[in-house]
Amino acid sequence: MKHIIGSGNPPAKRSKNAPRGAGKPLGSPAKARSGGSRPSPAQLQSAAAPRRVFLPQPVAAEPSQPVEPVEPAALPQATLVTVTEDYAGQRLDNFLIRQLKGVPKTHVYRIIRSGEVRINKGRVQADTRVVAGDVVRLPPVRTSERADQKALAMATEIARHGATSTVGGLAPSREFPILFEDDHVLAIDKPAGVAVHGGSGVAFGVIEQMRMARPGHDFLELVHRLDRETSGVLLIAKKRMALKILQEQFRERETDKVYLAMVAGNWPPKLKVLDKPLQKYLLPDGERRVRAVDKEHPDAMRAVTLVKVRAALPASKDQPLSDFSLLEVTIKTGRTHQIRVHLATEGYPIAGDDKYGNFELNKGLQKLPTGQALKRMFLHAWTLKFTHPSNGKRITLLAELPPELDALVAHVPPAEF
Numbered sequence: 001m002k003h004i005i006g007s008g009n010p011p012a013k014r015s016k017n018a019p020r021g022a023g024k025p026l027g028s029p030a031k032a033r034s035g036g037s038r039p040s041p042a043q044l045q046s047a048a049a050p051r052r053v054f055l056p057q058p059v060a061a062e063p064s065q066p067v068e069p070v071e072p073a074a075l076p077q078a079t080l081v082t083v084t085e086d087y088a089g090q091r092l093d094n095f096l097i098r099q100l101k102g103v104p105k106t107h108v109y110r111i112i113r114s115g116e117v118r119i120n121k122g123r124v125q126a127d128t129r130v131v132a133g134d135v136v137r138l139p140p141v142r143t144s145e146r147a148d149q150k151a152l153a154m155a156t157e158i159a160r161h162g163a164t165s166t167v168g169g170l171a172p173s174r175e176f177p178i179l180f181e182d183d184h185v186l187a188i189d190k191p192a193g194v195a196v197h198g199g200s201g202v203a204f205g206v207i208e209q210m211r212m213a214r215p216g217h218d219f220l221e222l223v224h225r226l227d228r229e230t231s232g233v234l235l236i237a238k239k240r241m242a243l244k245i246l247q248e249q250f251r252e253r254e255t256d257k258v259y260l261a262m263v264a265g266n267w268p269p270k271l272k273v274l275d276k277p278l279q280k281y282l283l284p285d286g287e288r289r290v291r292a293v294d295k296e297h298p299d300a301m302r303a304v305t306l307v308k309v310r311a312a313l314p315a316s317k318d319q320p321l322s323d324f325s326l327l328e329v330t331i332k333t334g335r336t337h338q339i340r341v342h343l344a345t346e347g348y349p350i351a352g353d354d355k356y357g358n359f360e361l362n363k364g365l366q367k368l369p370t371g372q373a374l375k376r377m378f379l380h381a382w383t384l385k386f387t388h389p390s391n392g393k394r395i396t397l398l399a400e401l402p403p404e405l406d407a408l409v410a411h412v413p414p415a416e417f
Contacts, residue, residue: 076140078116086219086240088132092119095130096138103141111139173213176206179233179397184242184390186220189399192231192376196222206234224250224334229354232259232381232399237389245389250334256385259329259339260310260401262378262408263348264358267309267325274305274342278335289355290337292345304332305342311412318372319408321364324351326409328382339379352377371407378405 087095096108096117115123116139119130130136176188188206190196195205211220223235223246237243249255277300279293293300306329313324325348329339337356343349344356352362352374365374384397401409 078140079138081136081138083130083132083134083136085132087130088240089129089244090240091126092117092124092128092130092136093126095136099136099138100141107141111141174206174209175213176210179399180395184237184239185246185388185395186236186238187384187397188234188236190226190231190234190381191402192229195228196225196234207236210236223247226381227337227340227379229352229377230259230379230381231402231405233257233384233397234381235384235386239389242389246386249386253332254387256383257331257381258383259331260378260380260382260405261327261329261339261343262313262324262351262405263327263343264322264324264351264361265348266312266323267307267327267348269309271346272307274303274307274346276303276342276345277301278303278338278341280336288336290335290341292341301335302333303335303338303342305339306330306332307343311409313409319368321368322361326412340377350377350379353379374404374408376404378408380405 081099083095087098093105093108093112096112097103097105100108109126111117112124112126116137118124118137119128119134121135121137176190178186179189180187188210190206197205197207207220207222211217214220217238219237219239221237221240221243223237223243226232226234235246237246276292277295277297278290279297279299279301280288280290283289295302308328308330309325310328311326313326315321315323327343329343331338340350340353340356344353349357351357351365354362354377357377362374367373380399380401382399382401386395387393388395400406
């Protein structure tokens with residue numbers, strides 16, 4: 001049936017056999033809704049007065065109320081992002097995850113596969129490395145309601161000097177004692193009991209807290225890690241270029257990192273090099289552990305530790321539990337729990353170590369009088385030497401023993417550098 005709207009012809013007269021209501025305008029409220037019969041061609045032609053015609057709206061208006069036209073919503077547009085030096089060399093998927101905060105990772109990989117993400121107008125893969133100056137096309141994406149709520153909470157907390165964790169909880173922002181800082185590198189004195197980053201069972205760590213405490217810093221990344229119960233020097237990169245150079249120095253063993261550890265017993269002065277492979281494994285409850293294994297073990301990872309006796313700490317009236325040794329420990333490989341496992345394997349566990357230590361001795365140390373009691377692991381990242389990633393100068397950092405450890409070895413003469 002052909003619809004003719006606004007033909008300009010006068011209304012047709014109703015014949016005797018014409019349906020009831022013929023000859024009246026279709027917009028007549030009295031008849032348009034009654035009967036349910038279909039309009040005839042004559043009825044369509046009878047709409048002589050020119051009228052504006054609109055598509056039906058989701059909610060019908062009353063016939064007596066004029067319906068206003070609705071302007072179409074502006075379509076979301078793709079955005080173009082230019083890669084800076086700080087992100088040069090990063091994988092595309094990691095670059096997008098940082099740029100598209102709140103977007104699920106599955107969706108990030110979907111828009112890469114579909115070709116909606118492009119670099120310099122060309123299709124790319126998730127493992128493509130971005131280069132400084134690349135122009136990345138980001139398609140319009142929609143975050144989930146939960147992600148929007150999280151972003152709003154983040155903005156609120158930042159305004160109140162707060163922070164969000166990597167697993168969704170809120171945590172206070174925090175600054176840590178600074179040992180060194182310039183435009184490329186930040187070194188802090190990490191306290192014991194604080195994880196370096198959030199993860200399984202840990203809501204947040206040093207890096208999340210510092211990012212939220214410094215919202216104006218676009219780039220803050222860990223150069224290396226320390227165990228949660230280890231205190232001392234922790235290096236953070238403020239530029240991607242610095243991160244790449246410093247991590248390369250760690251891999252090539254061009255850094256010099258020395259720890260202070262107090263172990264039970266009298267360490268043999270001649271035992272200076274520990275070269276024993278390590279293997280990671282899981283306990284029945286899923287907790288991670290490390291142990292020394294033979295070189296032929298299929299999962300063996302080479303680990304080299306150098307040990308030097310700094311002071312002998314014999315038992316005394318105030319501390320009658322055991323003789324102890326204060327050691328300077330240098331690691332040439334950065335394996336998980338390397339120092340703790342190597343020393344314990346030799347029969348000299350670190351005092352206070354709750355994973356590889358002497359548990360009965362640890363309980364006794366906790367009950368000693370104030371000033372002699374030890375309620376944490378005695379392992380401290382003492383010094384770190386590295387080459388500055390920008391000017392090439394050799395930097396030496398030192399973090400003094402925290403008070404709870406220094407009280408146990410206060411009589412030991414200071415070291416010379």
